[in-house]
Amino acid sequence: MRSNETFSQLRLYLQRVWTIVVLRMVIDLLAVFLIVGVIALLAVALVAVAGASLGINYLHVRQAAAIVGGIYVSVIWIRTMRRHWIIAGRVSDEKPAPTPGTPESPEVAHADPSATSSN
Amino acid sequence: MLTHLLRPQIEADAAQKGTQALAVLRFHRTRNKLLWAVFVASVTLAFVVILISVAVSAGHVPASRWIYVGIAAAAAIAFIGEHFRTNLGFLDKQTRNAWVWAGKLNVRLNSDFLFPHTLAAYAFVVVPALLTCLFLALFSTGWTRPGTKDYTAYADILKQMATFAGTLLVAQIALFNFMFSQLLGKYSSAIAVAVSQHRVVRLLRLYVMILLVGLYIFYLFGFPDALPKTAFLLALSLIGTLAITIWASNTGIRIDLAIRYSGHHSAALIRRLIKPPILSRSKFWNAMADLGLEWRNPERMVVTLPPQKASSAATTAASGLFNAAHKSIQENQHETFWSSLVALSFATEAYVKRRRDYWGSTDQFLGYLNDQLATLAKAAAKAPNEYMVMNTVTTIGAIGALALEVGRGPNLPDVPKREHPESHPYFPHWQTLLGECFELTHGLMRTTAASEVLTQLLKLTKKAIDLGYAEDASMSFPSELKRMYATCLAKRTPYHLSLAGQCITSIMDVWSYSLGRQEAVLAGVSKSMCETVKMMALAFQAVETLPSFDLRDPVTTLTSKLNEEQVTLQDIALLILARPVKDRWQRTLAVKDFQQILDLVIDLLKDATVKDISFAQQYGDVFYEFALLIFTAVPNEWNEPEQRAEKYSHVDRTTAQELFENKLAETIKALIPLHYRSETSVMEWEHKLFSIIGIAAATYAETERESVRLLALEAIECYRDVLFEALEKDERVHNDSWDYLQLTSVWARHLLKDVALADALLDAVANGRPFHVGSTFLGSSKHGWGSYGYPNVGLLQSDFHIPYPRNIGHRFSENAKETVKVWQEKLMKPEELGDTYERIHAIREPIRKEIMERYRKEKEKPRPVVPKSNRSSENKT
Numbered sequence: 001m002r003s004n005e006t007f008s009q010l011r012l013y014l015q016r017v018w019t020i021v022v023l024r025m026v027i028d029l030l031a032v033f034l035i036v037g038v039i040a041l042l043a044v045a046l047v048a049v050a051g052a053s054l055g056i057n058y059l060h061v062r063q064a065a066a067i068v069g070g071i072y073v074s075v076i077w078i079r080t081m082r083r084h085w086i087i088a089g090r091v092s093d094e095k096p097a098p099t100p101g102t103p104e105s106p107e108v109a110h111a112d113p114s115a116t117s118s119n
Numbered sequence: 120m121l122t123h124l125l126r127p128q129i130e131a132d133a134a135q136k137g138t139q140a141l142a143v144l145r146f147h148r149t150r151n152k153l154l155w156a157v158f159v160a161s162v163t164l165a166f167v168v169i170l171i172s173v174a175v176s177a178g179h180v181p182a183s184r185w186i187y188v189g190i191a192a193a194a195a196i197a198f199i200g201e202h203f204r205t206n207l208g209f210l211d212k213q214t215r216n217a218w219v220w221a222g223k224l225n226v227r228l229n230s231d232f233l234f235p236h237t238l239a240a241y242a243f244v245v246v247p248a249l250l251t252c253l254f255l256a257l258f259s260t261g262w263t264r265p266g267t268k269d270y271t272a273y274a275d276i277l278k279q280m281a282t283f284a285g286t287l288l289v290a291q292i293a294l295f296n297f298m299f300s301q302l303l304g305k306y307s308s309a310i311a312v313a314v315s316q317h318r319v320v321r322l323l324r325l326y327v328m329i330l331l332v333g334l335y336i337f338y339l340f341g342f343p344d345a346l347p348k349t350a351f352l353l354a355l356s357l358i359g360t361l362a363i364t365i366w367a368s369n370t371g372i373r374i375d376l377a378i379r380y381s382g383h384h385s386a387a388l389i390r391r392l393i394k395p396p397i398l399s400r401s402k403f404w405n406a407m408a409d410l411g412l413e414w415r416n417p418e419r420m421v422v423t424l425p426p427q428k429a430s431s432a433a434t435t436a437a438s439g440l441f442n443a444a445h446k447s448i449q450e451n452q453h454e455t456f457w458s459s460l461v462a463l464s465f466a467t468e469a470y471v472k473r474r475r476d477y478w479g480s481t482d483q484f485l486g487y488l489n490d491q492l493a494t495l496a497k498a499a500a501k502a503p504n505e506y507m508v509m510n511t512v513t514t515i516g517a518i519g520a521l522a523l524e525v526g527r528g529p530n531l532p533d534v535p536k537r538e539h540p541e542s543h544p545y546f547p548h549w550q551t552l553l554g555e556c557f558e559l560t561h562g563l564m565r566t567t568a569a570s571e572v573l574t575q576l577l578k579l580t581k582k583a584i585d586l587g588y589a590e591d592a593s594m595s596f597p598s599e600l601k602r603m604y605a606t607c608l609a610k611r612t613p614y615h616l617s618l619a620g621q622c623i624t625s626i627m628d629v630w631s632y633s634l635g636r637q638e639a640v641l642a643g644v645s646k647s648m649c650e651t652v653k654m655m656a657l658a659f660q661a662v663e664t665l666p667s668f669d670l671r672d673p674v675t676t677l678t679s680k681l682n683e684e685q686v687t688l689q690d691i692a693l694l695i696l697a698r699p700v701k702d703r704w705q706r707t708l709a710v711k712d713f714q715q716i717l718d719l720v721i722d723l724l725k726d727a728t729v730k731d732i733s734f735a736q737q738y739g740d741v742f743y744e745f746a747l748l749i750f751t752a753v754p755n756e757w758n759e760p761e762q763r764a765e766k767y768s769h770v771d772r773t774t775a776q777e778l779f780e781n782k783l784a785e786t787i788k789a790l791i792p793l794h795y796r797s798e799t800s801v802m803e804w805e806h807k808l809f810s811i812i813g814i815a816a817a818t819y820a821e822t823e824r825e826s827v828r829l830l831a832l833e834a835i836e837c838y839r840d841v842l843f844e845a846l847e848k849d850e851r852v853h854n855d856s857w858d859y860l861q862l863t864s865v866w867a868r869h870l871l872k873d874v875a876l877a878d879a880l881l882d883a884v885a886n887g888r889p890f891h892v893g894s895t896f897l898g899s900s901k902h903g904w905g906s907y908g909y910p911n912v913g914l915l916q917s918d919f920h921i922p923y924p925r926n927i928g929h930r931f932s933e934n935a936k937e938t939v940k941v942w943q944e945k946l947m948k949p950e951e952l953g954d955t956y957e958r959i960h961a962i963r964e965p966i967r968k969e970i971m972e973r974y975r976k977e978k979e980k981p982r983p984v985v986p987k988s989n990r991s992s993e994n995k996t
Contacts, residue, residue, distance in 0.1 A: 031155075035162045043170065056174045064170040067190060071165065075197045079205075 161200025232376035243359030259343035309439030382462020385436030386469030393429035480526030505566035516575025519549030540642035
């Protein structure tokens with residue numbers, strides 16, 4: 001009985017780790033690689049057209065892409081670790097932002113009045 | 120079976136919830152777009168910074184320092200970007216900003232159909248032209264004169280470009296002037312002129328003219344030596360001009376958009392002509408005035424006199440748009456007609472926004488609009504396309520609401536806010552115009568114009584309330600609506616009855632809206648609405664005896680909540696009860712308002728019951744729900760002594776609660792005989808009335824309040840007397856009536872503590888209830904306590920319970936629900952019910968046994984023997 005409970009807790013924990021930590025990390029990494037790739041391609045096109053006059057070459061583009069990729073991988077890794085610590089309960093979560101479109105209902109002592117329609 | 124009646128309401132409710140969900144989904148979608156936009160922007164920026172640092176470091180020694188600076192900057196960008204990308208508060212705020220900007224852009228695109236062309240002209244014509252000038256200024260070192268080698272080499276290109284520009288100019292003049300005059304001139308010359316003066320048209324024409332002149336000057340007198348290097352920019356701007364000219368010409372054939380733009384153009388003109396009044400002069404302008412340099416328009420200095428020039432300009436613009444509208448009616452062009460009205464709204468809005476800062480309600484332009492719109496409505500009502508008149512009505516409502524803003528004068532910060540009710544001198548004019556439209560359109564069958572009139576009248580009145588003109592809501596509005604209602608009742612077709620229902624809806628909407636505004640409360644809107652509703656409902660009950668098939672008749676609209684937005688009498692009562700009360704006068708007004716609406720319900724219920732028509736059922740529901748509100752929701756502040764001295768001297772004045780309960784008692788006593796004698800049986804009337812009596816008894820057990828005790832006792836006695844009267848007349852008293860009397864015996868003994876009455880009721884039931892030979896209660900079709908002589912209620916024949924208030928139940932708080940539950944338990948305590956049953960059984964059992972004995976003896980008596988011959992003759996017969 002107790003082992004079943006522990007197992008379900010573990011399963012829940014792993015599920016949360018998968019959806020909140022791993023999946024988001026994968027999505028962020030894919031997005032970074034895609035965006036950096038597209039920007040690098042545009043930069044290559046620019047180098048091909050006017051690289052000489054602008055003072056940049058293919059090597060510069062490759063180096064810049066590698067450095068930016070590295071920075072973003074580091075940033076994403078730090079965020080992933082933070083998410084993992086939040087799930088593990090080692091740091092407190094950020095204060096959640098208010099959900100848009102939540103109406104505020106007035107408090108009435110006995111019965112609630114009907115909402116008045118307006119222009 | 121009747122799902123087709125409820126289905127539209129269910130679908131409307133579902134659609135409303137869907138709209139709310141859609142708004143949230145759209146918000147999330149925009150927020151997600153912003154999230155990824157921040158991400159892409161930060162990555163791009165970081166990449167550019169790194170690329171620059173790498174490129175710079177390649178040219179410097181030592182290189183590493185620049186790379187480190189670039190990496191640090193890129194890392195900072197990445198961290199900041201990630202911070203904002205995951206900050207929901209920031210993203211929410213930016214999403215709202217994005218929506219506001221998108222909305223503004225949308226308005227601009229809808230009002231100015233050549234706005235994208237203007238942007239394109241700036242990008243592809245003006246910017247290259249300015250760059251050309253800049254490059255010529257920066258890179259020219261000398262002037263290339265005619266006859267030189269460089270001139271000869273470039274002269275041919277100059278000649279070709281000048282020819283091209285000349286041809287383009289001719290084409291533009293032909294295209295724009297001919298097309299606009301031919302297409303738009305027949306609607307109004309003012310519209311054609313407005314479009315031909317559009318910024319993009321003027322820009323393209325002017326640019327080609329300047330370019331042509333410039334090229335000829337260069338051709339004749341030579342050119343700067345850098346001109347050949349910038350030729351591609353000039354060529355680009357010329358090609359851009361050509362493309363945008365073709366594009367604008369293609370778009371220009373949209374007459375409806377051109378008319379709409381004309382309204383936008385007129386609005387801009389009006390805004391230029393009418394500036395805010397100058398209420399005080401600054402030191403700067405004092406000094407300028409001393410020097411004789413105060414050149415501002417003198418009209419602005421006189422706040423009591425509205426500017427005349429703007430009014431004239433607005434009238435001119437409006438006349439052109441009215442021409443276009445009338446022409447559209449003649450040609451049955453719905454889209455251009457609608458555009459004319461939209462354009463008119465643009466111009467009027469611009470005028471009113473500025474004009475309202477000046478004093479004076481009388482306005483020449485608004486008066487002109489009122490007259491012209493009346494004419495337009497008449498013309499549109501005769502048009503084959505009946506939607507046109509509906510559009511006219513919408514515009515009249517919108518312009519009427521705008522017109523109410525005129526006359527209040529400038530919004531001065533040191534002037535105290537007016538809290539007393541007022542009326543606007545021009546409200547009746549616009550209301551009457553809508554009334555005229557109703558007269559014109561209620562007979563038309565393929566338009567919703569008559570319904571639109573009611574909607575616009577509702578909006579107009581709400582606007583008047585918002586602006587503090589609450590007397591219009593209490594005086595003018597009901598009288599106009601009564602006229603329309605009378606028209607509907609005179610026709611009495613299903614369509615007109617639904618319009619009558621909508622009249623009631625409008626009244627109830629305005630009523631509920633006004634309850635939240637102090638000016639409206641002071642203006643006595645509630646009293647006026649009570650009288651109007653009463654008159655309308657009584658008039659309807661005089662001519663109709665059944666609700667309409669689509670459930671949109673006035674009585675159903677007043678009493679049954681079929682959708683969330685509908686305002687019923689019960690909702691109004693709830694709003695009055697929930698109104699905040701601070702001062703004595705506020706309490707007095709609130710009590711008076713509630714009393715008026717209670718009287719209204721009682722009068723309507725009595726009328727329907729006396730007339731013996733089916734509406735008594737609906738009013739009975741309302742009465743029951745009002746009673747429930749009185750017992751659960753009357754605020755404690757309403758019952759406090761009026762003067763503080765009364766509290767300390769223990770002066771017993773009738774409290775509001777007691778006042779309402781006495782009213783309930785009177786009504787119940789009047790209703791019981793009416794319902795009992797009614798031929799059209801109102802379903803479950805006893806259930807609701809006895810629920811009120813039971814609640815009163817339970818309340819007495821809790822509070823020992825005399826008014827509730829009297830309510831319960833008098834009602835019970837009244838019911839008993841009605842039954843006895845029927846017995847005296849040898850009328851049959853139904854078993855259900857004995858059931859209720861038996862139940863009241865329980866309440867009288869245990870809750871009201873009136874043992875004498877309880878015993879009397881018990882005796883009456885024990886001796887009065889008929890005996891069923893061969894069966895007992897236990898063997899009858901009743902269930903639960905019904906088997907012991909107590910009432911069974913509802914379709915399921917369940918034990919007696921306090922019915923759920925269908926129309927206001929969802930507004931009840933948990934506390935109120937809990938209170939009702941406690942009452943329910945008190946009313947149906949098993950031991951008390953069992954005790955009374957035993958007492959009755961003890962009286963009835965000997966009588967029953969005696970009857971049974973007599974019956975048995977009757978059966979055992981030998982039958983007289985009939986001779987055979989007689990028997991056969993009996994068989995034959």
